[in-house]
Amino acid sequence: MDWLAFARGPGMKWAVAIFVIGVLWRLIGILLLRGKKDLSEPRSRSAWKGLRLIGLRSWPRKEFLGGTAFGEIMGYTFHIGFFAALFFYLPHILFFEDVAKGVIGVNFKQIFGVAWPYLPSGIVYFFSAVSVAALIAVLIHRVADPVKRLLSNFDDYFSWFVTFTPIVTGMLAYSHFAGPYPTLLAVHLLSVELLLVWFPFGKLMHAFTIFAARAVQGTDFERKGASL
Amino acid sequence: MTTLGDSLLASGISRRAFLKFCTALTSLMALPPGMAPAVAQALAKAKRPSVIWLSFQECTGCTESLTRTSSPTLENLILDMVSLDYHHTLQAAAGFAAEEAREHAMKEFDGKYLLLVDGSIPTGDGGIYGTWGGESFVDILEQSVKGAAAVVAIGSCASFGGLPKANPNPTGARAVSDLVKNKPVINVPGCPPIAVVMTGVLAHYLTFGRIPELDAQGRPVAFYGETIHDRCYRRPFYDQGKFAKTFDDEGARSGWCLYELGCKGPITHNACATVKWNAGTSFPIQSGHGCLGCSEPDFWDKGSFYKALATTSWGDAATLGAAAAVGVAAGAAAAWMARGRQDRIAKEK
Numbered sequence: 001m002d003w004l005a006f007a008r009g010p011g012m013k014w015a016v017a018i019f020v021i022g023v024l025w026r027l028i029g030i031l032l033l034r035g036k037k038d039l040s041e042p043r044s045r046s047a048w049k050g051l052r053l054i055g056l057r058s059w060p061r062k063e064f065l066g067g068t069a070f071g072e073i074m075g076y077t078f079h080i081g082f083f084a085a086l087f088f089y090l091p092h093i094l095f096f097e098d099v100a101k102g103v104i105g106v107n108f109k110q111i112f113g114v115a116w117p118y119l120p121s122g123i124v125y126f127f128s129a130v131s132v133a134a135l136i137a138v139l140i141h142r143v144a145d146p147v148k149r150l151l152s153n154f155d156d157y158f159s160w161f162v163t164f165t166p167i168v169t170g171m172l173a174y175s176h177f178a179g180p181y182p183t184l185l186a187v188h189l190l191s192v193e194l195l196l197v198w199f200p201f202g203k204l205m206h207a208f209t210i211f212a213a214r215a216v217q218g219t220d221f222e223r224k225g226a227s228l
Numbered sequence: 229m230t231t232l233g234d235s236l237l238a239s240g241i242s243r244r245a246f247l248k249f250c251t252a253l254t255s256l257m258a259l260p261p262g263m264a265p266a267v268a269q270a271l272a273k274a275k276r277p278s279v280i281w282l283s284f285q286e287c288t289g290c291t292e293s294l295t296r297t298s299s300p301t302l303e304n305l306i307l308d309m310v311s312l313d314y315h316h317t318l319q320a321a322a323g324f325a326a327e328e329a330r331e332h333a334m335k336e337f338d339g340k341y342l343l344l345v346d347g348s349i350p351t352g353d354g355g356i357y358g359t360w361g362g363e364s365f366v367d368i369l370e371q372s373v374k375g376a377a378a379v380v381a382i383g384s385c386a387s388f389g390g391l392p393k394a395n396p397n398p399t400g401a402r403a404v405s406d407l408v409k410n411k412p413v414i415n416v417p418g419c420p421p422i423a424v425v426m427t428g429v430l431a432h433y434l435t436f437g438r439i440p441e442l443d444a445q446g447r448p449v450a451f452y453g454e455t456i457h458d459r460c461y462r463r464p465f466y467d468q469g470k471f472a473k474t475f476d477d478e479g480a481r482s483g484w485c486l487y488e489l490g491c492k493g494p495i496t497h498n499a500c501a502t503v504k505w506n507a508g509t510s511f512p513i514q515s516g517h518g519c520l521g522c523s524e525p526d527f528w529d530k531g532s533f534y535k536a537l538a539t540t541s542w543g544d545a546a547t548l549g550a551a552a553a554v555g556v557a558a559g560a561a562a563a564w565m566a567r568g569r570q571d572r573i574a575k576e577k
Binding site (some may be wrong): 002004005008013016017018020021022023024025026027028029030031032033034090091092094095097098102103104105118119120121122176180181182185 | 455458466469487494495497525526531539544554555556558560562563567570
């Protein structure tokens with residue numbers, strides 16, 4: 001079995017399985033934790049108002065704009081580029097549809113009545129390049145800033161690496177640069193598999209927890225009467 | 229041995245036709261155009277080598293590809309370039325007379341003949357699944373390889389095991405290169421290989437007296453150096469994101485890319501998109517069907533021909549269901565342990 005066959009077959013199968021195991025392990029583990037009882041008098045009648053924090057935290061606060069603007073802009077740039085490449089590139093869509101079909105037996109079009117839209121490959125390539133540039137920028141910023149450098153650990157750098165690699169290898173595979181396409185495709189798929197395996201156990205798990213965490217924190221703040 | 233020039237002259241091939249052939253060959257072998265006269269000179273002086281063609285676990289498609297081409301072609305010409313001393317399908321002799329011809333050629337041209345093999349070699353159960361005159365294919369290959377100058381594995385079965393090796397490989401089929409370790413082996417895969425690629429490999433050997441540059445799979449780089457996708461005339465549609473969704477939709481009629489319909493062109497190394505078939509008439513993608521990837525190892529076991537390359541063969545609902553069950557159980561166990569710790573801390577307080 002060559003590397004591509006491994007990456008397309010058993011490699012992907014085990015990576016997806018580990019991803020599912022890990023994500024559910026973390027989520028169920030968090031959901032079933034016993035929360036600390038708050039015996040104080042609620043300061044707000046409706047803690048649900050605290051859900052506003054989900055949106056509020058997605059935008060920089062004026063007071064901290066000077067210090068956080070770079071991170072916020074680069075964060076948005078990376079995520080928009082990454083999601084465009086991930087969800088609007090036809091081969092990726094075919095992969096997701098195949099997974100969905102294997103699990104629930106129907107595809108996107110059968111559920112929503114319209115085909116999953118996709119972008120021309122050149123535009124996806126542009127978005128990928130933008131997201132790679134943003135990732136490099138945030139890495140330089142992290143290393144150059146003494147406080148951020150001090151706060152960073154292996155998880156930060158490795159999570160960056162496993163995010164960066166699939167995008168770069170995907171671009172290389174698309175452009176047939178630096179090697180034959182089957183080799184580059186195998187490397188791309190293996191890098192995606194590394195991302196899937198690491199995902200639940202590192203900081204990348206924020207993709208599943210970020211909005212729930214803000215919701216919990218927001219309702220907690222609201223109950224205590226804190227200003228959001 | 230007579231020279232190739234003498235042989236061609238005797239069979240009525242004009243010098244003009246021969247030079248045209250050499251120019252086409254030079255281009256095919258990815259050599260600079262200026263090399264054409266040198267190729268012609270070398271070929272004219274080349275001795276016609278003895279060729280022994282062994283057919284093992286095969287369907288005769290490779291021989292069909294070589295012989296059933298429109299005439300006159302370069303492919304026919306190649307039959308004048310070599311002395312084909314043994315070939316089951318093409319020779320008139322049969323039985324012991326045929327085997328004598330092979331043994332005679334092996335003895336007379338010891339160390340000089342080219343051994344061409346099509347079909348895989350069944351090695352299971354002592355090689356009992358393939359025999360001639362009481363001898364197994366394994367033994368016949370071993371005998372024939374001893375005096376060969378080089379071995380050319382014709383077709384995907386000889387090159388990589390092909391269909392006979394497809395899972396579960398009941399006969400223990402193996403490729404020539406799995407069994408031949410002491411001679412140079414050139415793989416010319418394809419199901420079947422393009423006729424002009426087969427002749428091109430032989431012509432290269434005759435011209436330069438050595439085997440061509442090979443890739444990691446033992447294939448001549450001149451013919452297998454690029455993927456079908458690299459040179460496909462539908463590639464611009466791939467880049468533009470224009471894909472046929474079915475074999476008869478508007479996209480298919482407009483000649484859009486067949487990636488979504490399972491085309492394996494991006495991972496298949498072959499010369500179909502450039503050399504084409506039937507005297508350069510067409511190739512599968514031009515005919516409206518995706519590439520099957522037949523010149524790649526184990527192409528038969530790489531999933532459906534009609535599923536897009538991106539879909540992989542990652543697993544099924546049962547696998548994911550089992551993974552989800554394990555994940556939920558692990559999460560519940562982690563939470564249960566955490567609660568236990570909380571209780572112990574509360575008690576200690």
